[in-house]
Amino acid sequence: MSDFPTTATAIAAAFARGEVSAREIATATLERIAAHNPSLNAYTAITAERALSEADALDAARARGEPSKPLAAVPFAVKNLFDIAGMTTLAGARLLAGNPPAAADAALVQRMHSAGGLLTGALNMDALAYGFTTENTHYGATRNPHDLTRTAGGSSGGCGAAVAAGLVPIALGSDTNGSIRVPASLCGVFGLKPTYGRLPRSGSFPFVHGLDHLGPLAASAADLALAYDALQGPNGEGGRDPACAQRAIETTTDSLVRGLEGLRVARLAGYFDDQASATARTASERAAQTLGSLGDIVLPEVAAARAAAFVITAAEGGALHLQALRERPDDFEPLSRERLLAGALMPALWVEQAQKLRTWFRRRVLEVFRDVDLLIAPATPVTATLLGQETMVINGRSLRTRPSMGLLTQPISFIGLPVAVAPLWLEGATLPIGVQLIAAPWREDICLRAAWALQAAGVAGVSPKGTSFGVSPAPTFDNDPR
Amino acid sequence: MSQLLEAIDVVKCFPVRIKGKKKLLHAVDGLNFHIDAGETVGLVGESGCGKSTLVRLLTRTLDITDGHVRFRGQGIGLIAARAMADHPLRREIQMVFQDPTDSLNPRYTARQAIAEAVHLLTDTRGAAAIDSAVEEAAAHVGLPPELLDRYPHQLSGGQKARVGIARAIVVKPRLLVLDEPTAALDVSVQAVILQLLDRLKREMNMSFLFVSHDLNVVRLLCDRVMVMYLGQIVESGPAREVFERPLHPYTRALIASLPGGHGNDSDLLVGGDPQSPIDPDAHRCRLFGRCPRGVERCQTQAPPLREISRGRAAACHFVAPTQREVFVDAALAVHKVHVTPARRAALTTEFDRLADMARQVQSVRLPDDDAPAPQYRP
Ligand SMILES: Nc1ncnc2c1ncn2[C@@H]1O[C@H](COP(=O)(O)OP(=O)(O)OP(=O)(O)O)[C@@H](O)[C@H]1O
Ligand code: SF4
Ligand SMILES: [Mg+2]
Numbered sequence: 001m002s003d004f005p006t007t008a009t010a011i012a013a014a015f016a017r018g019e020v021s022a023r024e025i026a027t028a029t030l031e032r033i034a035a036h037n038p039s040l041n042a043y044t045a046i047t048a049e050r051a052l053s054e055a056d057a058l059d060a061a062r063a064r065g066e067p068s069k070p071l072a073a074v075p076f077a078v079k080n081l082f083d084i085a086g087m088t089t090l091a092g093a094r095l096l097a098g099n100p101p102a103a104a105d106a107a108l109v110q111r112m113h114s115a116g117g118l119l120t121g122a123l124n125m126d127a128l129a130y131g132f133t134t135e136n137t138h139y140g141a142t143r144n145p146h147d148l149t150r151t152a153g154g155s156s157g158g159c160g161a162a163v164a165a166g167l168v169p170i171a172l173g174s175d176t177n178g179s180i181r182v183p184a185s186l187c188g189v190f191g192l193k194p195t196y197g198r199l200p201r202s203g204s205f206p207f208v209h210g211l212d213h214l215g216p217l218a219a220s221a222a223d224l225a226l227a228y229d230a231l232q233g234p235n236g237e238g239g240r241d242p243a244c245a246q247r248a249i250e251t252t253t254d255s256l257v258r259g260l261e262g263l264r265v266a267r268l269a270g271y272f273d274d275q276a277s278a279t280a281r282t283a284s285e286r287a288a289q290t291l292g293s294l295g296d297i298v299l300p301e302v303a304a305a306r307a308a309a310f311v312i313t314a315a316e317g318g319a320l321h322l323q324a325l326r327e328r329p330d331d332f333e334p335l336s337r338e339r340l341l342a343g344a345l346m347p348a349l350w351v352e353q354a355q356k357l358r359t360w361f362r363r364r365v366l367e368v369f370r371d372v373d374l375l376i377a378p379a380t381p382v383t384a385t386l387l388g389q390e391t392m393v394i395n396g397r398s399l400r401t402r403p404s405m406g407l408l409t410q411p412i413s414f415i416g417l418p419v420a421v422a423p424l425w426l427e428g429a430t431l432p433i434g435v436q437l438i439a440a441p442w443r444e445d446i447c448l449r450a451a452w453a454l455q456a457a458g459v460a461g462v463s464p465k466g467t468s469f470g471v472s473p474a475p476t477f478d479n480d481p482r
Numbered sequence: 483m484s485q486l487l488e489a490i491d492v493v494k495c496f497p498v499r500i501k502g503k504k505k506l507l508h509a510v511d512g513l514n515f516h517i518d519a520g521e522t523v524g525l526v527g528e529s530g531c532g533k534s535t536l537v538r539l540l541t542r543t544l545d546i547t548d549g550h551v552r553f554r555g556q557g558i559g560l561i562a563a564r565a566m567a568d569h570p571l572r573r574e575i576q577m578v579f580q581d582p583t584d585s586l587n588p589r590y591t592a593r594q595a596i597a598e599a600v601h602l603l604t605d606t607r608g609a610a611a612i613d614s615a616v617e618e619a620a621a622h623v624g625l626p627p628e629l630l631d632r633y634p635h636q637l638s639g640g641q642k643a644r645v646g647i648a649r650a651i652v653v654k655p656r657l658l659v660l661d662e663p664t665a666a667l668d669v670s671v672q673a674v675i676l677q678l679l680d681r682l683k684r685e686m687n688m689s690f691l692f693v694s695h696d697l698n699v700v701r702l703l704c705d706r707v708m709v710m711y712l713g714q715i716v717e718s719g720p721a722r723e724v725f726e727r728p729l730h731p732y733t734r735a736l737i738a739s740l741p742g743g744h745g746n747d748s749d750l751l752v753g754g755d756p757q758s759p760i761d762p763d764a765h766r767c768r769l770f771g772r773c774p775r776g777v778e779r780c781q782t783q784a785p786p787l788r789e790i791s792r793g794r795a796a797a798c799h800f801v802a803p804t805q806r807e808v809f810v811d812a813a814l815a816v817h818k819v820h821v822t823p824a825r826r827a828a829l830t831t832e833f834d835r836l837a838d839m840a841r842q843v844q845s846v847r848l849p850d851d852d853a854p855a856p857q858y859r860p
Contacts, residue, residue: 307842314836326819342832345813350840360848
């Protein structure tokens with residue numbers, strides 16, 4: 001089974017050429033999941049039968065001579081806040097465990113399916129997506145494949161761990177304040193948080209309507225673009241996401257090879273250096289240097305922007321769950337329950353001011369994009385912390401681990417900018433750390449081209465050494481990341 | 483920090499007969515508190531206020547009359563005391579007793595006493611493995627290996643105390659409960675054992691509940707303190723703050739009565755008789771009669787234990803909560819949300835964090851054009 005290709009791009013190509021059957025891929029993938037998931041706790045449900053029947057359907061279609069699909073035979077999994085037909089959508093919360101099963105797949109799960117993907121299961125997350133470590137009191141912590149005593153990041157921790165361990169090349173996650181980017185950074189995989197409103201959220205469990213984004217995590221920059229292209233498109237029939245911008249598909253896969261030719265790059269300094277460890281700063285400098293950064297930029301009032309995101313998140317999240325907080329407090333995650341409740345009780349003025357700051361901050365940052373096309377910043381302040389670790393030290397200051405993991409991601413998603421994360425392994429490092437590649441609204445293509453360029457330069461990629469499982473990494477360190 | 487233990491409205495009544503009539507002695511009367519992972523909590527209060535009863539309820543060696551106890555999120559209040567011997571919980575909550583002589587079997591050497599705990603409560607098997615666990619624990623408590631083969635009567639009080647502590651920590655509990663661990667020791671030995679406990683607290687990843695009527699000891703050793711009076715908690719908060727700025731009249735009196743303290747004589751308790759724990763009047767403050775501040779209202783309305791400021795709670799009509807606490811209580815009432823006192827305390831912390839964030843947001847002065855006037859036309 002180790003002979004099978006492991007990236008999505010390679011799997012789809014091998015399937016199209018008839019070198020491998022979808023069933024072979026599905027079987028090998030399910031074996032890998034069965035072997036490694038017990039120590040990772042990445043999956044909360046494995047949909048083996050569905051993956052096999054989807055595989056058989058693809059094999060039958062190929063036998064009939066039908067044209068191959070872009071993600072044909074590519075195994076994937078989704079954070080357990082995506083609806084999967086016939087299963088209860090948990091959103092990491094025991095609170096929801098008694099809900100009826102979903103009637104249909106979430107819009108993005110449908111798109112992955114239509115593109116030929118094989119759904120392997122649902123992935124663990126912080127309860128209700130409120131957290132950055134996937135230390136889920138009810139469903140257990142997800143462990144980092146590079147060091148099982150450490151967190152996988154969160155809230156899409158199961159996504160980060162499943163891709164990093166080579167279980168699947170693509171996972172779908174959600175990002176409200178950093179929940180795709182943090183696990184991508186700590187597990188060392190690629191991730192994309194598209195522009196707010198780009199991908200429809202129908203059929204996924206909400207957290208903060210005005211900040212929720214869905215997006216892919218992947219084993220290579222090309223896989224990330226491939227998945228993103230398959231996910232694009234306006235609300236489909238019956239789509240219910242009022243924030244979905246209804247934009248036409250703007251494919252990115254073909255533009256990757258252009259790299260950053262003609263684009264102006266800058267590195268974010270100021271707050272993004274102050275809130276970063278030396279390792280995280282080195283990573284952003286390394287990426288900046290590789291991508292030909294013109295210099296450093298300091299954005300105004302980033303700390304206040306992050307604070308405003310924090311306030312809005314608590315207020316909206318708290319309001320969403322107030323009734324359950326009143327009636328079923330014991331079914332909440334103790335690590336976030338009182339934060340949600342405090343959010344629900346907050347004076348409206350605080351939220352109002354946070355929203356005003358958001359409008360102002362968005363304008364200021366958009367002005368920056370007149371002179372620059374790509375901004376670079378670390379994705380997390382530090383590499384993966386230990387499970388249960390309460391505090392971490394950044395530049396001599398002791399901070400609470402769980403909320404602080406999002407210090408660098410929160411100000412960016414706050415204003416909906418598209419961001420890709422590319423994982424770096426610095427000299428001698430035993431753990432990866434990601435950089436954020438940030439572009440103007442609707443320019444996911446630039447984020448992805450930057451990720452691809454970093455990978456092509458040999459600076460970014462999934463573990464060059466493989467994981468502690470010895471799962472062979474995707475062949476992503478050659479100069480042709482495709 | 484994650485919560486290790488939570489007590490909710492815990493009650494223990496003992497049936498007693500007074501002049502042939504059946505009555506109830508309210509030894510523990512509606513206690514609410516929590517102990518976080520890694521935290522050292524002190525429990526102080528005068529003799530007979532219910533400290534040992536509470537300890538026996540928490541270690542589940544005494545059945546609870548009413549209320550809930552949660553340990554790591556699991557309800558443990560209903561485990562019958564007699565079922566406790568075989569319960570996995572027994573390993574997680576360990577106890578060090580007041581009198582080391584009483585609690586050690588005279589026919590066991592120190593090594594056997596410590597090894598027995600390993601054998602009964604852990605999966606460690608084989609003489610060599612058990613021996614190494616025993617020796618590690620002995621080293622932890624500073625018990626020289628050559629003393630391990632002695633019997634209790636061949637050990638000093640301080641050495642016996644170390645054996646008692648080693649026996650408790652050898653099974654690596656999550657919570658260590660110490661009921662007056664130094665009361666039976668000579669003053670000179672007390673100091674040494676306290677130093678040992680202080681070191682264990684820093685070295686071992688566990689929580690401590692430390693019962694004492696010695697305020698100075700609690701001040702030195704504990705992160706947080708709870709003050710008990712007649713079966714109820716009257717004040718709780720970070721140990722340093724409570725000693726520096728006691729809120730409740732009873733705590734003030736305890737501190738004022740410390741020898742060489744800076745307390746005020748007007749804080750001392752007045753001469754009235756203490757109320758009885760037998761069938762107490764639920765509408766009267768328990769301190770009334772001895773309280774230097776007591777007024778008419780205290781006789782007819784018992785003050786609830788409420789949040790006063792971040793991390794601090796007190797039960798007295800005259801201790802006013804901060805505006806933030808008043809706001810949070812009012813908001814909870816509006817939304818009809820009921821929270822346990824432990825959750826209420828955590829709520830203040832979270833609310834403060836949000837307030838900090840809101841303050842950061844407000845520190846940015848936005849130009850007027852970014853705050854557009856409302857537009858009524860579509
Ligand atoms: N088994 C029992 N039956 C009846 N009353 C009891 C029983 N055990 C304790 N009590 C009463 O309960 C109350 C609390 O006793 P407890 O031993 O808990 O106090 P304490 O705070 O530990 O006191 P000290 O500081 O003297 O150890 C006292 O009034 C005591 O007389
Ligand atoms: S409520 Fe009254 S009697 Fe009770 S402590 Fe306060 S002042 Fe004293
Ligand atoms: Mg006692």
